[in-house]
Amino acid sequence: MTSAAQDFQPIDSAVTPRFAEPATFMRTPYVPDRQGVEIALVGIPFDLGSTNRAGPRHGPAQIRDMSRLIRQVNASSHIAPFKLCRVADIGDAPVNPLDLMESIDRITAFYRDLAGKGIVPVSAGGDHTVTLPILRGIVRNGPVGVVHFDAHADTLDTLLGSRINHATPFRRAVEEGIIDPKRTVQIGLRGTRYSDEDIQYGYDMGMTIITMDDFEAMGRDKVIAATRKIVGDKPTYVTFDIDGLDPVFCPGTGAPEPGGLTMRDAQVVIRGLRGLNLIGGDVCEVSPPLDPSGHTALNGANLMFEILCVVADSVARGRKN
């Protein structure tokens, strides 16, 4: 593995067929000691923040397995992330499946350590709660912008009496000053709501909310332009709740909401983020027990690759500066 880690290239599928060898994210080398890594692919096998159907704890494993299908170059943007940066699978963030708060703290510490080493993370959840400890760990110099794909705003104050769960991370992150609501864009919101006030917090804080109705009215190009304008050239994080997609693309998720984004929508918009100042990203809420076929995880793996491409492009550009 030493040599693999040295040149940081994925297993060559023209030599070793895709079904062979233990699965790592996109067949990248497994480098748990993180030596030389610029971009870390990380799993967060956590779902204690789920209030309905559990399962995303198994997300990293199935995304790793389905990411065997990913090759090296993005056919649309021509970005070749493994050429641009030293990318590796560094394993999973530590969690305790019996303790929500301890897990949050352990994940935070894990990402803080990465940030201290200058490693940029692209992560696979886990339920959407995990974006909070990721951001707690990696945000160091004031609040960051966020491009947030989701069916739900995840800005409730509490759910079932709890302040830390998959319905609240972006409210907590605003309160803690780690994300800037005025540089936050939420894309794809829709579905039934507990009350008409469910997403009011975002509007009140100055978030830009592009519901599915808005998305369709605007069209992709305007969505991309608006997003780029809002987050600007300051540090920005990308988070993709798989349920931002229409459920046909993610039968394996806990809270599917019909009438959502297509994979094509998601791919085009993420590609449109190229050139931004990106500090990392994640894909969350892939729940393998609800989709043993792996179709949801395949989409998750592809979204993770799209995010990796624009993040690697950003990291490579940053390196030159």
Added chain:
Amino acid sequence: MTSAAQDFQPIDSAVTPRFAEPATFMRTPYVPDRQGVEIALVGIPFDLGSTNRAGPRHGPAQIRDMSRLIRQVNASSHIAPFKLCRVADIGDAPVNPLDLMESIDRITAFYRDLAGKGIVPVSAGGDHTVTLPILRGIVRNGPVGVVHFDAHADTLDTLLGSRINHATPFRRAVEEGIIDPKRTVQIGLRGTRYSDEDIQYGYDMGMTIITMDDFEAMGRDKVIAATRKIVGDKPTYVTFDIDGLDPVFCPGTGAPEPGGLTMRDAQVVIRGLRGLNLIGGDVCEVSPPLDPSGHTALNGANLMFEILCVVADSVARGRKN
């Protein structure tokens, strides 16, 4: 259950998690005695009218289960049906799985009783035959208009020698004078046909047929406008055969026809029916044995909710007049 029935609110998912308690439609109270109910959510576990793959008899059970995911407010239209009306799950219409004609008669009587009590039904089938006994039961003062989403016209004269089955209900209803073909719109027709004459009856009777080719050529806004114009402000019923959707949205149905509506199409068009004089609606042909994942039933539950929203809006407006 008395108190639940009194205030007619669904179980509060911020107190009782979605996976708990026996499943009723959208977590509404189960009120088999119908006391105080304005809008009844009804299951019709019947599929003896199916000529190919059976299974919709299990539709109500799986739709109930997946409707746990429905919340209280429509995020696009802001309609809150459980605030507007007293909505309850009143259980299933009676059927005999060994006797087609007896079942039809029992279903008819069940709906006639509801109509006599002034209760408006929103139903979950069952195969599409059930729309006939529903209409026989609830239509009292001359033929009604119909908005009919489907891949198939369901206006054959006979199939396999039978006049009552899931390929014939709308022809029978025209013949019986309970629907007005000139106020009937069929949306989404497509697929292979037994003969080029399969849907000619509708054209001959003056139905408005918007095939998938038409739908795409017109666009949603024109489809909505045309539909509203045709049905006008007289009593109108909404019926949604789940196979009106593309099969990716309904793998669990008996006669899937590729190239159909998206859930987004369906949601937008149903929302466009707001303000019409709606007397009820149904979602049919969800076949759980063909989709144990529940993805089809999830879409069915969401369509049922969309229909409920516009029906509740209509009922509430009617109450004021």
Added chain:
Amino acid sequence: MTSAAQDFQPIDSAVTPRFAEPATFMRTPYVPDRQGVEIALVGIPFDLGSTNRAGPRHGPAQIRDMSRLIRQVNASSHIAPFKLCRVADIGDAPVNPLDLMESIDRITAFYRDLAGKGIVPVSAGGDHTVTLPILRGIVRNGPVGVVHFDAHADTLDTLLGSRINHATPFRRAVEEGIIDPKRTVQIGLRGTRYSDEDIQYGYDMGMTIITMDDFEAMGRDKVIAATRKIVGDKPTYVTFDIDGLDPVFCPGTGAPEPGGLTMRDAQVVIRGLRGLNLIGGDVCEVSPPLDPSGHTALNGANLMFEILCVVADSVARGRKN
């Protein structure tokens, strides 16, 4: 529902087919106010005590659904539990999917209330942690005997640093003086272990451990005789972790261990408990996301029925005394 609750008979499947109406346990009346109930069928949708694959939170829903297949009379023992006692589905114990300890306390209070009303519970989990709050709630006069079917002893001191989880309930229960280890029999233990000491606590405390090797060497008759002798005629509780069965009978469980009991084994041994002084029972660890076919839940429902039969027989005898 009032009349149903009055005579406490399940829905008659010779009138209303099995696939109709909302699912309750064994089609018994749903009586959330518990009026007149002697034996309560209860769901506990809790799985925060799971350390690997989650899912049993959905157990009660799927067991209710598959229990539609249960009829009224036990063909082997001829016990007709719904004739012997007033049996009803009283809904689910309250839980908070975001808080393990709060859930345990709420479940305990729920069962304490039942015990206070003299209602005997037969429950469907939920992971095996739930047997602890059940016993905390219902044991009032000193420790009870336990007949415990399982692949695992569930007597670890801690797992992942936690004292309350699905690997520890019977140790806690001994420590708390609510079960009598000398009147406890564990049947079916097997599988790989963390260490050779995993089940030593049980031996040390005087539990009777019948491993699969022992079970096979003894044969069912001797297992029954030994069990009856050990628990004697004092109050005894029956708990069945579905993974006591061979995984072919329970693909939908979190910790399957090949080489286990057959359903026939389980049925015969439970029937062999007839005549004991039984204060309740449960079936745990049915995990629907891991078995959408419902085969595991079908077996769970049948085991629940077998336990109900011997419990109802005990309750009815106790009533006479």
Added chain:
Amino acid sequence: MTSAAQDFQPIDSAVTPRFAEPATFMRTPYVPDRQGVEIALVGIPFDLGSTNRAGPRHGPAQIRDMSRLIRQVNASSHIAPFKLCRVADIGDAPVNPLDLMESIDRITAFYRDLAGKGIVPVSAGGDHTVTLPILRGIVRNGPVGVVHFDAHADTLDTLLGSRINHATPFRRAVEEGIIDPKRTVQIGLRGTRYSDEDIQYGYDMGMTIITMDDFEAMGRDKVIAATRKIVGDKPTYVTFDIDGLDPVFCPGTGAPEPGGLTMRDAQVVIRGLRGLNLIGGDVCEVSPPLDPSGHTALNGANLMFEILCVVADSVARGRKN
């Protein structure tokens, strides 16, 4: 196809791989005109007699597909049925999925025609109702003996008000004088019952009922000996409801009852029928929608092969006499 029909040998899997060519029963030639056929393999795609979960209408198709795995010789009995007799797939009996009684009549006529041509049928259902029209069609000279594997007696008088359904065929057959209850053996009965009287008719008529409790107490050898003695050397029919097996062997069936026969039990007992005077047989209640994996149909196909072996042996011996 002419040549295939002439020598009546299955497709040779050492030349044409198992996954190739349209599926026929056991890869035998498809001979819908029945010319030269001695033993006909027949499908009966009928399930209108089902009172709960439908699906056996698809049984013949899936059994055909899984029977690709069957080879030519029985490894235990060394019977090579395709060498002993001219065996062919003659297609399916005619049915009308919209008309129970018409279907029964058409099936009866179909089998009567076979009997008239001296062709012995081995059939794949279909729900268990189909054994009645089969027997009506083929029994010509007084009542025949029956070896009946099942979890249920299927001797109710009526169910849901109907006299013809999958719970009644053997009562009707006794009443019509086409089976001799004193030469009828029912093997594997168990499960929950509507009432303690459910199977009393069989006892009253003199049927031999070997419940699962009896089966286990007797052991296979005594079961075989008793069965052979009871049916004697007069014409006997074999009917196997797949739910006679434990549900692990038949997840794809409508009324599974845990605690049943193993495939090994079934194989050994059917092999033990060799030498009897067998006039045909069937395997029923395989429901593909409930088991898309085909595992149930695989067992169905193997049971059909076992029955074919003993029937072919009987036909070949009869030919010599």
Added chain:
Amino acid sequence: MTSAAQDFQPIDSAVTPRFAEPATFMRTPYVPDRQGVEIALVGIPFDLGSTNRAGPRHGPAQIRDMSRLIRQVNASSHIAPFKLCRVADIGDAPVNPLDLMESIDRITAFYRDLAGKGIVPVSAGGDHTVTLPILRGIVRNGPVGVVHFDAHADTLDTLLGSRINHATPFRRAVEEGIIDPKRTVQIGLRGTRYSDEDIQYGYDMGMTIITMDDFEAMGRDKVIAATRKIVGDKPTYVTFDIDGLDPVFCPGTGAPEPGGLTMRDAQVVIRGLRGLNLIGGDVCEVSPPLDPSGHTALNGANLMFEILCVVADSVARGRKN
């Protein structure tokens, strides 16, 4: 079967329900001796050219089964192929699952024989390698044009050291002079690539490549117009790799690439080929083990029907000239 073959009409589903009788492509008569056949529906159960997930060897069987749902007339184009031409299922091309090269040769010979008899093939793969031996067999007078739907160009020189596999057929066909790259259109290309040069060969040879980005930018009408112009009125072959579709339409394929064509896209574009000089077509890469639900095969069957319609139209026109 003789009569069926004589009039070459599919089984009439208004007489024989869809689930009955052995499955042939679109219920056409099975005519392995090919007498009188104009258009042959052929299966090629071959997948030795797959480099990742196998399974297409089972494609013909599942496509046959799902094609039971196809009726006789195309609702959009009104083409009735079974009226236009004598269409039959002639069985499967011969293969050896243990020998890639022998299989290729046997398939080639099989198609050469068809071509010699003037029979036009519409085939169901098999992996995409099979288009090479099909073309080798049927192309006689110089290179033909190709309309090629796919996520991948399939024009690599070698993969895993092999020149014959599912990543190379169109390069080999160009080299062998059986297809004309200047009359070849590739539609739907996208996804991750081994290198940025993966599809360069096509550009270099003068193929017209319409990537998904191009497709969306052009719109369907321009894609159709461009395709018609490029292939002109000389002989043209249509080949559809099911993975040209978005994976929601083909979960059962070996190399799914998110962001692809919808079924509606595919239907409209294929219908747009009407009037071309079409010499055959195929649908490949349906992998049943990866989609037991049959949804992928249903789409495959419908695409095969769409191709059949335009091919039959071409054959019928050719006949008149």
Added chain:
Amino acid sequence: MTSAAQDFQPIDSAVTPRFAEPATFMRTPYVPDRQGVEIALVGIPFDLGSTNRAGPRHGPAQIRDMSRLIRQVNASSHIAPFKLCRVADIGDAPVNPLDLMESIDRITAFYRDLAGKGIVPVSAGGDHTVTLPILRGIVRNGPVGVVHFDAHADTLDTLLGSRINHATPFRRAVEEGIIDPKRTVQIGLRGTRYSDEDIQYGYDMGMTIITMDDFEAMGRDKVIAATRKIVGDKPTYVTFDIDGLDPVFCPGTGAPEPGGLTMRDAQVVIRGLRGLNLIGGDVCEVSPPLDPSGHTALNGANLMFEILCVVADSVARGRKN
């Protein structure tokens, strides 16, 4: 990874939950450079020797994933293999999915290299062909004994014209002098056969064949005793074709044969091999596409663990001598 490799202990599931981190066999360290390894767990992702349903190429991946459930100590034998020996996952043997013979040669070379380093392999297939190159690689000093669990003898001369496939390995191995037929025991043979001569080669060569009929007649103890006597104390290899089990235990295999071994049978017999001179073992024919639930792979992982236990015991004893 260095430290993990140094102490060669599996990931401690009391610290890192089972669902976390990339999957290796039984969570052992991944040591592709093999430094310090005594027993290598190896995957062989090869299935080009399959003549019917493919898929075992994915076996190693799914067995790795399901082996997360394995703990450290055998509860019956008390063997703790990771304490006895330095056990590691060394990755997969090299294969070419486009070239059967090249794959066989590469696998042979891989195992020859292991043998040269004194590393004992316990492998996960792959189809059963792989046992031939394993044995070619590791057998050095004359033929070895074999304990072979299987439904099939795998001693045909050729199948489909090929001498190297999953139906022939043990005949080839006898011919090549690498296994000693007189020290070979085949356990579990049954099922339908191509001809009555299918397994005659084994009898002729002096193999001991314990068919399922024999197995049942003898009982496990006699089977163990006979096996131990036949293989004696000379070097012996253990190979387990998963289809030796009844299909309920292995729905995910290519050639299931009803009426086979239970997992309990297999566990007890393998444990009975303790004390023999074991040089390695394998588990083959797990086909994940046919069982996405992982149940088959779970059994495969457990059998691999059972074999590992007796092999580790043998290696540890050998080390002392």
